[in-house]
Amino acid sequence: MLRKIYISALLVVVAVCCARAEESVKNEFNPITTGVTSLSIAPDARGASMGDIGAATEPDVNSQYWNPSKYAFAYSQGAVGISYTPWLRKLVNDIFLGNVAAYWKLGDQDNQAVSASLRYFSLGEVNTSGQGSTVGQSLNPYEMAVDLGYSRKLSEKFAMGVVFRYIFSDLGFSDSYAGDQTKGASAFAADISGYFTTYPIIGRSECQWSWGWNISNIGTKVSYNNGEDPAFLPTNLRLGTSFTFPLADYHNLSLNLDFNKLLVPARPRESDYADTPEGQVEYLNALEDWENMSPITGIFKSFSDAPGGAKEELREINYSIGAEYSYNQQFFLRAGYYHESEFKGNRQYFGLGAGFSLNVVRLDASYMMATAQTSPLDQTLRFTLTFDMDGLKEIIGKKR
Numbered sequence: 001m002l003r004k005i006y007i008s009a010l011l012v013v014v015a016v017c018c019a020r021a022e023e024s025v026k027n028e029f030n031p032i033t034t035g036v037t038s039l040s041i042a043p044d045a046r047g048a049s050m051g052d053i054g055a056a057t058e059p060d061v062n063s064q065y066w067n068p069s070k071y072a073f074a075y076s077q078g079a080v081g082i083s084y085t086p087w088l089r090k091l092v093n094d095i096f097l098g099n100v101a102a103y104w105k106l107g108d109q110d111n112q113a114v115s116a117s118l119r120y121f122s123l124g125e126v127n128t129s130g131q132g133s134t135v136g137q138s139l140n141p142y143e144m145a146v147d148l149g150y151s152r153k154l155s156e157k158f159a160m161g162v163v164f165r166y167i168f169s170d171l172g173f174s175d176s177y178a179g180d181q182t183k184g185a186s187a188f189a190a191d192i193s194g195y196f197t198t199y200p201i202i203g204r205s206e207c208q209w210s211w212g213w214n215i216s217n218i219g220t221k222v223s224y225n226n227g228e229d230p231a232f233l234p235t236n237l238r239l240g241t242s243f244t245f246p247l248a249d250y251h252n253l254s255l256n257l258d259f260n261k262l263l264v265p266a267r268p269r270e271s272d273y274a275d276t277p278e279g280q281v282e283y284l285n286a287l288e289d290w291e292n293m294s295p296i297t298g299i300f301k302s303f304s305d306a307p308g309g310a311k312e313e314l315r316e317i318n319y320s321i322g323a324e325y326s327y328n329q330q331f332f333l334r335a336g337y338y339h340e341s342e343f344k345g346n347r348q349y350f351g352l353g354a355g356f357s358l359n360v361v362r363l364d365a366s367y368m369m370a371t372a373q374t375s376p377l378d379q380t381l382r383f384t385l386t387f388d389m390d391g392l393k394e395i396i397g398k399k400r
Contacts, residue, residue, distance in 0.1 A: 030269060031345045032262045032316065035185065035222040035231030036169045038121035038143045043099035044083045045382040049353020049366035050322025051336025053258045055240025056195065056212035057324070061386050064101050064117040067214045067238070068149040069161030069195040071103045071113035078104040078389035085382045087121075094124030103149075104389075111153040115163075119145045123171070143169045149191070157198050163191035167233070169222055189219025189233055208244040208254075213237070215263070221295060230291060232298055235263040250328040256336075258320040263299040265290060315341040322351070330357045332364070349377060362386040 034040075044062035047054040054066025059074040061081035083099040103115035123141040144167070151161030170184035193214035199206055215237050221230040240258035247253055268286040273279040293301065303313065322336025332355035340347040353366035363385055370378035 028312075028343045030266060030312070030343060032264050033231070033267050034234040034262070034264055035224070036143055036145075036167055036187070036233060038097065038119070039145060039167070039217055040234045040236065041085070041087070041097055041121070042382075043085070043097060043101075043117075043119060044081065045353055045364035045366040045384040046324075046332075046334065046355065048085075048368065048382050049334040049336065049351045049364070050256060050324060051258075051320035051338040051349075051351045053240065053256045053320045053322040053336055055214060055238045055258050056197075056210040056242040057240075057254065057256055058242075058244070061103060062099075062101050062117075062384065064103070064115050064147065064149055064163065065099075067161070067193045067195055067212045067240075068115055068163050068191060069151045069159045069193040069214075070212065071105075071115050071149070071161065072111060072151040072153045072159035073195065073197060074103065074105065074113065076105075076388050076390045078102070079386055080389075081384055081386040083382065083384040085380065087380065088376045089380065090378060091376050092124055095122060097121045111159075113151050115149040115151070117145075117147055117149075119143075141171045143167075143171070147191075151193075158194065158196045161191075161193045161195075163193075163216075165189045165191070165217070165219070167219075167222070169224075171224065185222040185224050187220045187222045187233055189217045189235075191216040191218070202245065205246050207246075208242075210242045210244075211240070212242075213239050218299070219295065232264045232295060235295065235299060237261045237263055252326045254324045254326075256320075256322045256324070260318045260320075261302075261316055263302045265293060265298045265301040265305045312343070315343050318344075318347075331355070332357075334366070346372065347375075347377065348372065349375070353382075360388055362388065 042048045042052045043065050046060060047057070047062065047066055050057075054063070056067070059070035061079040062083065063070040080102040081100070085097040087095045087097055098120045099117065101115070101117040103113050106112045106114060121143040126139045126141060145165055147163050147165035149161055149163035151159055153159045165188065167187040167189060168184055191214060193212070195210065195212045197208060197210040199208055201207070215235070217233045217235045219233050221232055223230045238258060238260050240256065242254055242256045244252055244254040268283060268290055270283050273283040318338070318340045320336060320338045322334065325333045334351070334353040334355070336351045338347065338349055338351065349368050349370040351366055351368055353364060355362060355364035364383070366382045368377060368380040
């Protein structure tokens, strides 16, 4: 009898603690809100399979998203990659992200490259309701971004790159009955990045140790609702390192780590202000200051605006850890983990993936497994097909 009472009491204590924990998360939940959130979705299978990693990994055709300065160290003269990601497939079946990326090395000294990419995020078909019980419009909202980049080696071990981007977000519709003519939102942005790589000798093996950083989407705001609701772009700081070492002949293993922080000020929360007329005035003033804040000011403000101080600032830093095994640069196995604080969005998932490469074509695939069973991101697939220009020229030369 005493044992049953003890167990019952223990269950009550656990239930109370869980309820308090959930209430604490609810009270402190304050994710960073931005416009054009699709810019934060990893476009390619390789980076996604390692937990969204790419700041310092080996250069590939999709470095435009992760760190464009890596193109200057690319081994191939050029490449074209096509990626496809069915998004939120557990909820709907017509939302997807398509991405095309390409680069080309310039000159005979192998120290510079130009690059470009096109992202298209379709939100599928959306049906609006009309007046009364009538059916409204059938919409196909989307977001897209097109960009051009240039990267150059500044030394044998260090390169920098810049990217200029045009962004268009078409999430509205025009209601002819109400006279509301909503237009898509446009914005311009730029990235700046750096990449350092060296080849230390450890034991009798030559290894590779790389560092990289990328500040992406530094640009104008996007204005929805005829300019009444401006939103910050998802300006992001990515820092990463990668260490590659040989396991045996033709067998290599790389260990990778990335950190991310959105350089966007947190939107003021009404709950952080006193429930008094004076507190409401302070909240409205803070909200107006946030809406009128320039993007550059917002970047610096993002390091010191958290209501919870340094503790909450640390919560805004996401991290990824991942590994990639390669055999003769033809067969690849990858795995990784991505973590975001439960107070800032709670995106936490594992990534798995594999790749196979021939002279001309490489195919990569990845699979996402969310740690939360109710996450709509669970079971997300990505596919990337890459065409190598060096391999293509070699085949054409043999035919001649």
